[in-house]
Amino acid sequence: QVTLNESGPALIKPTQTLTLTCTFSGFSLTTTGVRVSWIRQPPGKALEWLARIDWDDDTFYSTSLKTRLTISKDASKNQVVLTMTNMDPVDTATYFCARGSGSSAFDYWGQGTLVTVSS
Amino acid sequence: SYVLTQPPSESVAPGETARITCGGNNIESQTVHWYQQKPGQAPLLVIYYDSDRPSGIPERFSGSNSGNTATLTISRVEVGDEADYYCQVWDSSSDHYVFGTGTKVTVL
Numbered sequence: 001q002v003t004l005n006e007s008g009p010a011l012i013k014p015t016q017t018l019t020l021t022c023t024f025s026g027f028s029l030t031t032t033g034v035r036v037s038w039i040r041q042p043p044g045k046a047l048e049w050l051a052r053i054d055w056d057d058d059t060f061y062s063t064s065l066k067t068r069l070t071i072s073k074d075a076s077k078n079q080v081v082l083t084m085t086n087m088d089p090v091d092t093a094t095y096f097c098a099r100g101s102g103s104s105a106f107d108y109w110g111q112g113t114l115v116t117v118s119s
Numbered sequence: 120s121y122v123l124t125q126p127p128s129e130s131v132a133p134g135e136t137a138r139i140t141c142g143g144n145n146i147e148s149q150t151v152h153w154y155q156q157k158p159g160q161a162p163l164l165v166i167y168y169d170s171d172r173p174s175g176i177p178e179r180f181s182g183s184n185s186g187n188t189a190t191l192t193i194s195r196v197e198v199g200d201e202a203d204y205y206c207q208v209w210d211s212s213s214d215h216y217v218f219g220t221g222t223k224v225t226v227l
Contacts, residue, residue, distance in 0.1 A: 037216065047154075047162065047205055049216035060214050063120065096161055103168050104209035104216070105152035109161035 002026035004036075004097050004110035011116050018087050022080040022097030022110060029055055029075045035100035036080045038071065040093040041112070048093075052100065053080055089117045121210040123219035130225045137193040139222045141206030144187060149208040151189040153182060156203045165204075166191060193224070201226045 008020035020038070027034060037052040051071040052060040061069050070083045080097060094114045098106035124142040131137040141151060151169050154162035164173050166182040169189065179194045193200055206219035 039216075039218075046221045047156075047207075047218040049218065052216070062215065063213070098161075101167070103152070103171075104150055105164055105167040105207070106154075106162070107164055107167075107173065109163075112161055 002099065002108045004099065004108060006095060006097050006110045006113040008095070008113055008115065010114060011118065012087050013119050014088055014117055016087050018082075018084045018091070018115060020082045020084075020095055020097075020113065020115075022082070024078050024080070024097075024099070026108075027099065029053075029073050029078070029080070031055055033102050036073070037098050037100055037106065038080075038082045039096045039098055039106070040091075041096070042090075042093040045093075050084075050095075051082060087117045091115070092117045120213055120215065121208065121217050123206055123208065123217055125204075125206060125219040125222045127220070128223045128225065130227055131193075131196045132227050133196055133198060135196055137196050137200070137224055139191040139193075139204050139224065141189040141191070141219045142187055143189070143208070146187055146189050146208070147185050149184075149189075149210070151182065151184050152207045153180075153191045154205045154207065155200075156205065157201075162205065196224075196226055198226050200224060 004024045034055045038050040053071045068085045073080045094112040096112045098109040101107040153166035156162040169184040170182040181192045
């Protein structure tokens with residue numbers, strides 16, 4: 001059974017760095033073809049892809065946020081970590097992690113974690 | 120960057136057919152996936168590879184992709200189908216995942 005769970009602060013101040021952890025089970029990030037992405041959704045708005053990390057440590061980032069994002073993995077702990085620097089109120093959103101399939105679809109998602117940026 | 124455009128809303132009566140479009144430049148050359156998202160929940164994959172259904176998704180959900188438009192069709196709509204729907208592609212020219220703007224389906 002594949003599961004993903006996001007964890008991190010619910011509230012963060014402007015200019016601070018956000019660190020989110022995706023802890024997963026039911027698959028391994030050492031298996032060829034496995035990928036994990038972070039996706040966010042501001043309240044009432046559409047989904048926005050942020051970053052991806054692959055089984056072979058390849059990483060991909062949203063062009064618009066690339067300078068602020070870092071994605072990494074600890075395969076032994078079944079975790080993927082996203083850091084986002086210089087947080088702003090417009091970054092208030094629910095942040096999801098999701099497994100990427102070979103078809104380029106996201107076949108399993110975490111429940112999401114709401115992050116509010118406010119002083 | 121690649122843009123996917125969806126109508127903001129679609130209203131349909133129970134038992135009727137809902138068709139949700141996703142417009143993109145030469146989208147037929149892309150592989151399109153569709154997600155259903157109910158309030159307070161994570162998105163759920165309902166169509167992948169343009170027209171395939173994951174296990175557990177009813178046959179009422181189908182997809183097609185031609186020209187500049189991909190379409191998600193929901194036949195015999197039920198009240199439980201009321202949700203936001205998003206299309207998505209992997210744009211290999213930019214190494215980006217792209218989501219559509221989303222369509223809110225209301226079952227009258």
